[in-house]
Amino acid sequence: MSEPRGRAPDLREQFLAVATHELRTPVNSLRLTLESVSRTLAARSLMLPPSLLALLRHARYQSEHLARLTDALFDVARLQSDRSVLARERLDLRDVAIEVVDRLCVEATSDALSQVDVIADEPVAGQWNRACVDQIVTNLVSNALKYGRGRPVTVSVAVEGSYGMLVVRDRGIGIPEERIPHLFEPFERAVPATAYHGLGLGLYVVRQLSTVLGGHVDVRSMHRVGSTFTVYLPLGGSA
């Protein structure tokens, strides 16, 4: 790799750290404001037309989504310097997968929803940080829905040796082979930005969080056929 390429990841990570700090105040203000409006409407029994209530609900959802994303980005930026700060608890990966899929299906726009099947024959219990696991599942399933061309998405969880294994498979646009080596780098887009919105941070966050939890993420993909992402998380927590 040439020197400029080697320096770029450091600059990206610095940008990530700065950007997440700068995002926190406006996201905080936005969320509090929208929640205050909703609370005031309820407290004063003020009636809005259903369409305006729906818009308010959408705005609140997006502000909460921004808050979760900001939290996840910040955790990634912070954990690059200190990986000992995560709180862990006993989690069932199956339960997290079901919760995330239910939430994403409720929040998705009606014209973009693919069918998402969760396959889990047994509990997959481990010592993990809940926010990290939730964000991993959310990012992978969101991507599968986004790039899945409306075709069914499969989320499966299972025990694989000493690991909990999460597999998210779509039958969508797939990833060009030459993009795969860089797929998990920040701000890498495997698709034209004009075709699909996004910052190119979702898979970077998945990789970082998987690593922090002591695991790793793999991808198999064929352009125009679909992609399969597999995350392995040690059941006993990271070493």
Add this chain to the structure above:
Amino acid sequence: MTHTLLIVEDDDDAREALATILEMEGYSVVSARQGAEALSMLRQGLVPALILLDMRMPGMDGRGFLEEMRGDQRIGSIPVVCFSGEPALQPIRPPVAASLRKPTDLETLLSTLELTLRERPSVEP
């Protein structure tokens, strides 16, 4: 009883929005754009029941404000709830009554303020 809160936040829009939100919840709100301004207000006689402090500010940041404030016996005991952009890897010194991580939700903010005010009696005259 109406409690007076002092908000210290450098972002103008965020400060004004937070003031409006808290006034709608029944608080009386005074605002400062930065730590030095807040210290001046306190030393000139303002005695809020609680200070809501942003830790990241240009010039005197939240930690600098806390050090100055805690070193002044007349104002050092006013409870402080800080808005932190990060959970402190090191404890916040001088200690604060509570720390909220941005972004937070309204219910958490309000319950934190209520609990802090309940546990630390107001120093208002």
